[in-house]
Amino acid sequence: MQPGGDTGHERPMTIDAPALQALFDALHSRGYTVVGPTVRDGAIVLDELTSATQLPYGWGVDTEAGRYRLRPRGDTAAFANSAGPQSWKQVLHPARARMWSADRSTGAVVTEPPEPHRYALLGVRPCDLAAIRVLDRVLAGGRHPDPIYTGRRDGNLIIAVECTEPGATCFCTSMGTGPHADSGFDLALTEMVDDSGHRFLVRAATPAGADVLAAVPHQPAEEAAVRQAGDAVAQAATRMGRRLRTEGLPEMLAASRQSPHWDDVASRCLTCGNCTMVCPTCFCTTTEDVTDLTGEHAERWRRWDSCYDLDFSYLHGGSVRTSGESRYRQWISHKLGTWHEQFGSSGCVGCGRCIAWCPTGIDITEEAAALFSLQEAAEREDPTS
Numbered sequence: 084m085q086p087g088g089d090t091g092h093e094r095p096m097t098i099d100a101p102a103l104q105a106l107f108d109a110l111h112s113r114g115y116t117v118v119g120p121t122v123r124d125g126a127i128v129l130d131e132l133t134s135a136t137q138l139p140y141g142w143g144v145d146t147e148a149g150r151y152r153l154r155p156r157g158d159t160a161a162f163a164n165s166a167g168p169q170s171w172k173q174v175l176h177p178a179r180a181r182m183w184s185a186d187r188s189t190g191a192v193v194t195e196p197p198e199p200h201r202y203a204l205l206g207v208r209p210c211d212l213a214a215i216r217v218l219d220r221v222l223a224g225g226r227h228p229d230p231i232y233t234g235r236r237d238g239n240l241i242i243a244v245e246c247t248e249p250g251a252t253c254f255c256t257s258m259g260t261g262p263h264a265d266s267g268f269d270l271a272l273t274e275m276v277d278d279s280g281h282r283f284l285v286r287a288a289t290p291a292g293a294d295v296l297a298a299v300p301h302q303p304a305e306e307a308a309v310r311q312a313g314d315a316v317a318q319a320a321t322r323m324g325r326r327l328r329t330e331g332l333p334e335m336l337a338a339s340r341q342s343p344h345w346d347d348v349a350s351r352c353l354t355c356g357n358c359t360m361v362c363p364t365c366f367c368t369t370t371e372d373v374t375d376l377t378g379e380h381a382e383r384w385r386r387w388d389s390c391y392d393l394d395f396s397y398l399h400g401g402s403v404r405t406s407g408e409s410r411y412r413q414w415i416s417h418k419l420g421t422w423h424e425q426f427g428s429s430g431c432v433g434c435g436r437c438i439a440w441c442p443t444g445i446d447i448t449e450e451a452a453a454l455f456s457l458q459e460a461a462e463r464e465d466p467t468s
């Protein structure tokens with residue numbers, strides 16, 4: 084085992100768990116700010132990490148609709164936990180950002196310069212790799228890329244961790260986004276903890292990933308380790324807590340505009356917007372202008388917005404979507420339906436966050452299933468409909 088060995092493109096290697104500190108050191112010495120999972124306030128959150136000791140060793144999570152609890156695992160696994168309340172959206176597309184400031188005395192309007200960031204994102208799940216692809220398309224693609232996003236996204240090093248412990252609210256297999264990581268990363272880890280110890284299968288997919296791996300003690304993966312890691316991911320695919328029927332889903336939602344089910348959801352939905360805040364692909368923002376008390380200094384801030392907010396659909400004279408049912412319908416119909424027309428994919432990657440963090444336990448998979456059932460019942464009653 085030695086630093087500097089063969090890190091051939093995609094040739095699997097293994098590293099032992101203590102080598103995670105060498106991984107941090109290699110990232111820091113290359114100028115990266117490491118962001119990864121850690122335990123805080125009873126949850127596994129994403130934060131800037133200075134040391135591998137801050138990883139959530141030994142913690143798992145129990146999730147259900149409207150529920151998220153940390154659980155001691157009884158082993159040393161660092162990444163055996165499903166999605167927490169945060170996603171990489173927090174890092175790449177921050178909840179608040181100043182756009183410009185102006186001073187009356189000088190007449191100067193100063194546009195906020197892009198902050199220099201060089202992030203290494205550690206522990207990105209396959210579903211969240213798919214979410215980053217969505218954000219890339221929306222915020223970095225097209226003729227007007229968002230400089231705040233690109234300033235935080237360009238030059239990232241992404242270290243994915245394949246999913247071996249899906250949660251009860253996960254359904255990435257339905258969305259084709261996991262649990263295997265097949266693209267969109269520089270390094271991919273698969274964690275293994277057993278009688279042989281705590282180690283990771285590692286695949287380098289880019290020269291930048293191979294360069295970092297070269298500085299970490301590693302060895303070529305034995306056949307048995309490759310098979311064991313593959314089996315763990317294949318096993319995870321069979322243990323998804325939820326499933327979402329995707330065939331005909333956009334069409335069903337388009338045909339369900341008048342469904343009585345929207346009233347039923349609205350009777351449970353608080354229109355709090357939690358589901359949009361935790362969703363790794365919800366990207367909407369609004370702007371706010373503020374001044375100091377003298378009126379001499381003004382600033383424009385951008386902050387996340389939610390389609391559950393009454394003002395979100397404000398046109399001159401009032402809001403278009405005044406009822407809770409219209410706002411829930413808008414969210415799910417865009418996320419699972421019209422997103423395909425707009426961006427060429429679903430807006431949902433199956434991470435399950437909106438289910439766990441909905442205070443009333445509204446479950447996007449159950450609501451879609453209920454709408455399918457109602458549509459099928461209507462078709463049975465009237466086959467010409």
Ligand code: SF4
Pocket residue numbers: 351352353354355356357358359391440441442443444445
């Ligand atoms: S579905 Fe749940 S999380 Fe989303 S707005 Fe309604 S109550 Fe809030």
Ligand code: SF4
Pocket residue numbers: 358361362363364418430431432433434435436437438447
């Ligand atoms: S809609 Fe829900 S399950 Fe789908 S990506 Fe957003 S938070 Fe995850």
